[in-house]
Amino acid sequence: MGTQPQIPLEPRKTPVQARSTVTVEAIYEATFQVLLAVGPDSLTTTRVAERAGVSVGTLYQYFPNKQSLLLSALEKHLDRVVSAVELACRRNHGQQVSTMIESVVEAFVDAKMERSDISMALYATAVGVQERALVNKVGKRARTAMASMLATVPDATFADLPFTSLMLFSAMGGATRAVLEAGSSPRMVRLLRKQLVLLCRGFLMSVADQA
Amino acid sequence: MGTQPQIPLEPRKTPVQARSTVTVEAIYEATFQVLLAVGPDSLTTTRVAERAGVSVGTLYQYFPNKQSLLLSALEKHLDRVVSAVELACRRNHGQQVSTMIESVVEAFVDAKMERSDISMALYATAVGVQERALVNKVGKRARTAMASMLATVPDATFADLPFTSLMLFSAMGGATRAVLEAGSSPRMVRLLRKQLVLLCRGFLMSVADQA
Amino acid sequence: MGTQPQIPLEPRKTPVQARSTVTVEAIYEATFQVLLAVGPDSLTTTRVAERAGVSVGTLYQYFPNKQSLLLSALEKHLDRVVSAVELACRRNHGQQVSTMIESVVEAFVDAKMERSDISMALYATAVGVQERALVNKVGKRARTAMASMLATVPDATFADLPFTSLMLFSAMGGATRAVLEAGSSPRMVRLLRKQLVLLCRGFLMSVADQA
Amino acid sequence: MGTQPQIPLEPRKTPVQARSTVTVEAIYEATFQVLLAVGPDSLTTTRVAERAGVSVGTLYQYFPNKQSLLLSALEKHLDRVVSAVELACRRNHGQQVSTMIESVVEAFVDAKMERSDISMALYATAVGVQERALVNKVGKRARTAMASMLATVPDATFADLPFTSLMLFSAMGGATRAVLEAGSSPRMVRLLRKQLVLLCRGFLMSVADQA
DNA sequence: CATGAATGAGGTTTCATTCAT
DNA sequence: TATGAATGAAACCTCATTCAT
Numbered sequence: 110m111g112t113q114p115q116i117p118l119e120p121r122k123t124p125v126q127a128r129s130t131v132t133v134e135a136i137y138e139a140t141f142q143v144l145l146a147v148g149p150d151s152l153t154t155t156r157v158a159e160r161a162g163v164s165v166g167t168l169y170q171y172f173p174n175k176q177s178l179l180l181s182a183l184e185k186h187l188d189r190v191v192s193a194v195e196l197a198c199r200r201n202h203g204q205q206v207s208t209m210i211e212s213v214v215e216a217f218v219d220a221k222m223e224r225s226d227i228s229m230a231l232y233a234t235a236v237g238v239q240e241r242a243l244v245n246k247v248g249k250r251a252r253t254a255m256a257s258m259l260a261t262v263p264d265a266t267f268a269d270l271p272f273t274s275l276m277l278f279s280a281m282g283g284a285t286r287a288v289l290e291a292g293s294s295p296r297m298v299r300l301l302r303k304q305l306v307l308l309c310r311g312f313l314m315s316v317a318d319q320a
Numbered sequence: 321m322g323t324q325p326q327i328p329l330e331p332r333k334t335p336v337q338a339r340s341t342v343t344v345e346a347i348y349e350a351t352f353q354v355l356l357a358v359g360p361d362s363l364t365t366t367r368v369a370e371r372a373g374v375s376v377g378t379l380y381q382y383f384p385n386k387q388s389l390l391l392s393a394l395e396k397h398l399d400r401v402v403s404a405v406e407l408a409c410r411r412n413h414g415q416q417v418s419t420m421i422e423s424v425v426e427a428f429v430d431a432k433m434e435r436s437d438i439s440m441a442l443y444a445t446a447v448g449v450q451e452r453a454l455v456n457k458v459g460k461r462a463r464t465a466m467a468s469m470l471a472t473v474p475d476a477t478f479a480d481l482p483f484t485s486l487m488l489f490s491a492m493g494g495a496t497r498a499v500l501e502a503g504s505s506p507r508m509v510r511l512l513r514k515q516l517v518l519l520c521r522g523f524l525m526s527v528a529d530q531a
Numbered sequence: 532m533g534t535q536p537q538i539p540l541e542p543r544k545t546p547v548q549a550r551s552t553v554t555v556e557a558i559y560e561a562t563f564q565v566l567l568a569v570g571p572d573s574l575t576t577t578r579v580a581e582r583a584g585v586s587v588g589t590l591y592q593y594f595p596n597k598q599s600l601l602l603s604a605l606e607k608h609l610d611r612v613v614s615a616v617e618l619a620c621r622r623n624h625g626q627q628v629s630t631m632i633e634s635v636v637e638a639f640v641d642a643k644m645e646r647s648d649i650s651m652a653l654y655a656t657a658v659g660v661q662e663r664a665l666v667n668k669v670g671k672r673a674r675t676a677m678a679s680m681l682a683t684v685p686d687a688t689f690a691d692l693p694f695t696s697l698m699l700f701s702a703m704g705g706a707t708r709a710v711l712e713a714g715s716s717p718r719m720v721r722l723l724r725k726q727l728v729l730l731c732r733g734f735l736m737s738v739a740d741q742a
Numbered sequence: 743m744g745t746q747p748q749i750p751l752e753p754r755k756t757p758v759q760a761r762s763t764v765t766v767e768a769i770y771e772a773t774f775q776v777l778l779a780v781g782p783d784s785l786t787t788t789r790v791a792e793r794a795g796v797s798v799g800t801l802y803q804y805f806p807n808k809q810s811l812l813l814s815a816l817e818k819h820l821d822r823v824v825s826a827v828e829l830a831c832r833r834n835h836g837q838q839v840s841t842m843i844e845s846v847v848e849a850f851v852d853a854k855m856e857r858s859d860i861s862m863a864l865y866a867t868a869v870g871v872q873e874r875a876l877v878n879k880v881g882k883r884a885r886t887a888m889a890s891m892l893a894t895v896p897d898a899t900f901a902d903l904p905f906t907s908l909m910l911f912s913a914m915g916g917a918t919r920a921v922l923e924a925g926s927s928p929r930m931v932r933l934l935r936k937q938l939v940l941l942c943r944g945f946l947m948s949v950a951d952q953a
Numbered sequence: 954c955a956t957g958a959a960t961g962a963g964g965t966t967t968c969a970t971t972c973a974t
Numbered sequence: 975t976a977t978g979a980a981t982g983a984a985a986c987c988t989c990a991t992t993c994a995t
């Protein structure tokens with residue numbers, strides 16, 4: 110992939126036609142599968158195209174280069190997860206802390222586990238500058254949403270909402286990743302869900318300025 | 321690097337002579353620097369050798385292949401961190417939960433921050449099967465040490481120590497990573513240290529079977 | 532080329548299109564020329580590709596590795612020679628020994644001399660395990676054909692046809708090689724042809740169980 | 743090994759001291775063993791030195807380069823074989839053709855089989871320009887010796903003694919090689935010996951100008 | 954003399970990307 | 975628009991050879 114020069118990153122054409130959408134979707138799916146099957150180092154554009162059932166040429170019609178393909182795939186996944194978190198946050202403005210936490214944890218874990226294979230596959234992508242930027246951008250969205258929500262807690266305030274959100278979100282991410290990489294058995298996922306709630310709630314109560 | 325076939329991973333020769341040790345150390349350091357400077361995809365053995373001030377041939381005298389170089393570097397770092405955690409755990413058997421947490425968090429964060437550049441650099445390595453195995457192995461060591469310690473807490477017991485340790489360790493890892501990737505300003509590191517203690521303590525009190 | 536591990540040896544894609552066939556043919560021809568020009572040790576895939584007027588990448592589309600290229604080239608040549616011998620044998624079933632010998636010797640020498648440059652070039656290929664196997668396989672074909680033919684000689688039988696064929700074929704091969712390496716002047720080739728007939732005939736008469 | 747430039751080929755120092763002789767001998771033996779074990783492409787000077795129980799540096803004290811090592815080894819073997827043939831020829835001046843042939847064939851086959859492993863190993867050496875030259879030189883010695891001997895046959899003359907010798911010697915070489923490569927079982931070697939005599943005798947009688 | 958660590962040119966092979974069909 | 979053969983830069987790794995110890 111080289112030293113990340115200034116290359117276009119956005120998908121080349123917005124898929125408006127139905128056929129295109131199907132093709133692009135197939136390419137994304139193939140990307141995840143290849144990533145999972147052979148790892149990031151052996152992911153080649155030809156292999157992805159093959160798995161997607163199209164030719165390399167076609168792949169390059171929709172993505173200007175390999176980097177953009179991987180980035181788009183990553184973005185797609187992260188966006189889905191963060192959108193779920195944002196939604197949960199918006200819906201819980203003004204609720205009790207406990208309710209908030211339960212909803213957000215549930216939304217996050219569900220979103221991650223819905224396509225646990227993809228989640229795993231993406232942990233395996235090489236994290237270059239661009240990926241880091243993307244992860245940061247998306248992470249910020251999640252933290253902002255959480256901060257906004259936490260600001261509406263009825264009978265408590267938080268001294269440093271941005272940092273508190275960072276702690277919360279990164280702890281959730283860390284624990285979930287650990288469970289995924291440990292195989293994410295149903296039992297573990299159940300435990301994760303429950304204990305993540307405890308962990309977040311305990312943390313928030315510790316840092317809250319009780320009114 | 322390909323689909324990780326059966327290739328030797330152990331360093332090729334154990335450096336016994338002083339000069340060799342220096343060389344190997346230089347290669348490790350160069351690896352971190354290159355990783356940080358150009359990212360994992362553009363890390364080439366030639367570049368590492370250059371930066372280390374040796375020839376490629378020399379590099380290959382100590383590491384049978386690129387994979388093993390990266391893996392050894394990763395192992396070196398992880399081992400240092402986990403050893404610190406293990407030591408802290410051992411030293412706090414029988415202490416109060418609060419003391420335990422403070423010591424372990426401090427040990428962990430200190431170890432990570434001591435060479436934050438290396439920590440960052442290693443987040444960026446491609447996580448292939450072998451890396452995953454290594455991370456798992458080392459993670460298990462940390463969790464075992466923590467579980468042993470927590471088993472000696474005076475006036476509380478924990479229903480599922482292995483999972484509790486997993487939650488604790490992965491949350492610590494997640495939060496620390498987030499801070500590192502956010503730039504790890506002194507202020508943030510200070511906050512991290514403090515809030516990680518709160519987070520872990522809160523969590524442990526939630527899941528403890530009070531005696 | 533290393534210790535010949537488990538690597539694919541078959542040509543990578545069967546050239547069906549006209550253009551491909553031309554390309555592959557050019558690569559074979561280039562292989563022979565390079566072999567002849569610089570010897571087997573200095574034969575590099577790059578050099579072959581250059582001489583063939585294609586890029587290395589193209590070469591590797593048709594041959595998975597250097598080994599397979601050399602092996603295919605060798606096979607192509609040997610097959611041509613042995614096929615000529617087989618044909619001659621088949622055509623002379625039931626003939627007099629003299630006629631048989633003349634035909635077979637002629638067929639063999641002609642086939643070798645038709646592209647004496649290639650014959651020479653191939654003597655120079657490194658004889659690894661794989662080459663040996665190939666030579667054996669092809670040699671067996673020739674010997675079988677000769678044995679079948681000799682079994683139909685009208686008024687003589689042979690006690691050990693397999694070994695007799697081996698002697699015949701290897702002596703032919705040895706003598707022809709010597710002449711080729713001595714420069715294969717027209718005069719020598721003429722002599723070779725005539726004396727090889729004498730040699731083989733004399734031998735067969737010595738070992739025949741006269742009826 | 744590269745494009746065979748003008749490099750010294752003679753062994754660097756004549757081993758006069760006992761210790762040197764032992765070392766050089768060990769290196770030759772190691773060369774044959776390595777050739778046999780891993781093939782010519784994977785024969786490295788380091789490997790040879792290792793097997794010989796000396797360091798690379800020492801190897802280079804006795805041989806200026808790899809080429810010269812291989813060439814010397816080849817020469818050593820060929821010389822032994824040809825010397826045996828020369829001796830047999832000299833001893834049979836004036837004898838009957840049958841006696842001559844029997845002696846020479848026996849000498850040749852014995853010499854080859856005495857160290858059949860080495861014979862095999864050397865078939866596998868890459869045949870560069872230099873090797874060809876050596877083989878030619880040594881071959882000429884053998885043919886000359888045979889021609890001289892055949893000139894003394896009592897009651898027959900041969901029209902073209904040089905070519906007749908070439909045929910004889912190359913046929914012997916070809917057949918012997920075939921048997922070696924077929925495994926050189928005792929039975930085959932016995933057959934070879936007997937039939938080679940028949941072959942050579944039959945040939946000589948065919949081409950003799952009977953007196 | 955022997956050693957073996959260091960060198961670095963060069964060989965093999967891969968793969969992102971293009972473009973004629 | 976889709977295809978996939980061709981390209982060639984560049985990566986990984988080897989190994990003949992040297993030379994300081």
